[in-house]
Amino acid sequence: MKMLLSKRFLFLKRVAGSTISWFTLVALIAVVPTFADQSETSRLRVLAYNVACGQWATPEKIAEVLKPLNADIVLISEVPKANRGKKVKDWSQRLGDALGLGHVHVGTVSSAGHKSPKWGDPTGNYGGKFKSILSRTPLTGGKDISVEGSGWKRASAVRAETEIEGRKFALYSLHLPGFAHHKRQPTELTAWEGSKHKALADHINAEKESYDVIVGGDFNEWTDGLVMQSMLKETKMKNSTKEKSIDHILYSTKNKMKLLQTVRDWGPKNQNKDNVKSNGCLSDHPWVWCEFQISN
Numbered sequence: 001m002k003m004l005l006s007k008r009f010l011f012l013k014r015v016a017g018s019t020i021s022w023f024t025l026v027a028l029i030a031v032v033p034t035f036a037d038q039s040e041t042s043r044l045r046v047l048a049y050n051v052a053c054g055q056w057a058t059p060e061k062i063a064e065v066l067k068p069l070n071a072d073i074v075l076i077s078e079v080p081k082a083n084r085g086k087k088v089k090d091w092s093q094r095l096g097d098a099l100g101l102g103h104v105h106v107g108t109v110s111s112a113g114h115k116s117p118k119w120g121d122p123t124g125n126y127g128g129k130f131k132s133i134l135s136r137t138p139l140t141g142g143k144d145i146s147v148e149g150s151g152w153k154r155a156s157a158v159r160a161e162t163e164i165e166g167r168k169f170a171l172y173s174l175h176l177p178g179f180a181h182h183k184r185q186p187t188e189l190t191a192w193e194g195s196k197h198k199a200l201a202d203h204i205n206a207e208k209e210s211y212d213v214i215v216g217g218d219f220n221e222w223t224d225g226l227v228m229q230s231m232l233k234e235t236k237m238k239n240s241t242k243e244k245s246i247d248h249i250l251y252s253t254k255n256k257m258k259l260l261q262t263v264r265d266w267g268p269k270n271q272n273k274d275n276v277k278s279n280g281c282l283s284d285h286p287w288v289w290c291e292f293q294i295s296n
Contacts, residue, residue: 042165042295043260047071048216048249050175050285051095053114053129054080054121057282059091063098065267065282069289072164074101074134075173075216075249080126081106083116088125092132101134105142107158111175131158131173131217138162139171145203149196151177157200157217165294167255170211174200178220178227180246185225192230197221201234212294213237213252218285220246240290247288262290 047069051062066074076095082088096104107130110119116127133139142160149155157174176196179186192198197219207213215237221228223245232239237250240262247264251257265287269280 042293044073044164044292044294045069045071045289046073046075046214046216046249046292047287047289048075048077048173048247049287050077050218050247050283051079052283052285053078053119054091054126055119056284058121059095060098062282063095066287067099069263071099071101071289072136073162073171073214074099075171075214076132076134077173077175077217078111078129079106079132080116080119080121080128081110081130083120083125083127086125091121091126092134096134099134101136103135103137103139103162104132105139105158105160106130106132107144107156107173109144109146109154109156111155112152112177113154129175131156131175133158133160133171133173135160135162135171137164145172145200147176147196147199147203149199150191150194151196151220155196157203157215159203161211167294168208168211170207170213172200172204172213172215172217174215174217174219176200176217176219176221178246179225180220180222185222187226189226189230192227195227197227197231198234201231204235204237207252209254211252212255212257214249215251216249216288218246219248221248222246223248241288245286245288247285249288249290251292256294258293260291260293262288264288 080091092106093104110128110130114129120127139160139162144156145159146156155176157172159172162169237252240249240259267282
């Protein structure tokens with residue numbers, strides 16, 4: 001057992017290089033299976049991340065840190081797109097290339113209509129708060145889903161489909177307004193009934209029974225909040241995120257799908273108490289990563 005852990009530790013250190021701490025590597029040993037483990041059962045790794053419009057780090061820098069997690073699906077929120085007139089490669093595609101994920105779908109709706117220069121990257125080439133889906137397997141049927149309800153306007157999710165090990169998945173990447181930043185959290189169900197989360201839940205419930213559904217992104221709702229708990233109850237989904245968070249990955253329970261592990265991490269450096277980015281920060285959000293067993 002000791003020799004096995006040592007081999008896994010050296011493998012992860014070689015892959016991560018200097019971009020990840022020894023402390024994080026120790027944590028990853030517990031969640032990244034050996035190659036032998038992978039051959040025994042089918043595993044699916046999903047990551048959701050709000051990348052803060054690319055203001056904090058380039059897609060290549062982010063990929064350096066995320067690549068050891070070996071995600072099969074990455075659900076990105078607040079992702080920028082090329083500004084008008086800028087002949088540059090798509091930001092999400094750059095991230096997908098750096099992560100080795102060859103299939104990318106990018107939405108067309110910027111949250112709250114935000115755009116450059118305030119909501120743009122330092123180069124001035126990219127801006128906005130879009131949503132995207134990156135996948136190891138081909139994506140089909142990509143589309144925007146705009147939802148109405150309380151909170152800022154132009155809120156949406158992007159949806160795409162993929163097939164893994166003969167199973168069909170409906171994937172959602174979202175950025176919605178919520179009550180997380182309100183001083184008083186809602187206690188009446190009217191808050192749920194009038195929310196954009198309720199409108200999205202209606203879309204999720206309309207999915208075909210044969211589809212496994214995964215929904216990830218910035219919900220702006222606390223894990224134990226009324227709206228999030230109502231969404232789980234309404235859709236019969238589970239939340240992989242157990243600690244207090246506004247970023248979540250939800251998964252359906254209609255078909256056999258077992259959550260093996262979940263990690264929520266800020267990366268090399270957290271933002272400081274004054275909410276000013278420090279050297280090495282990737283975003284003002286943590287990422288959420290989880291691993292599922294999906295073998296039949």
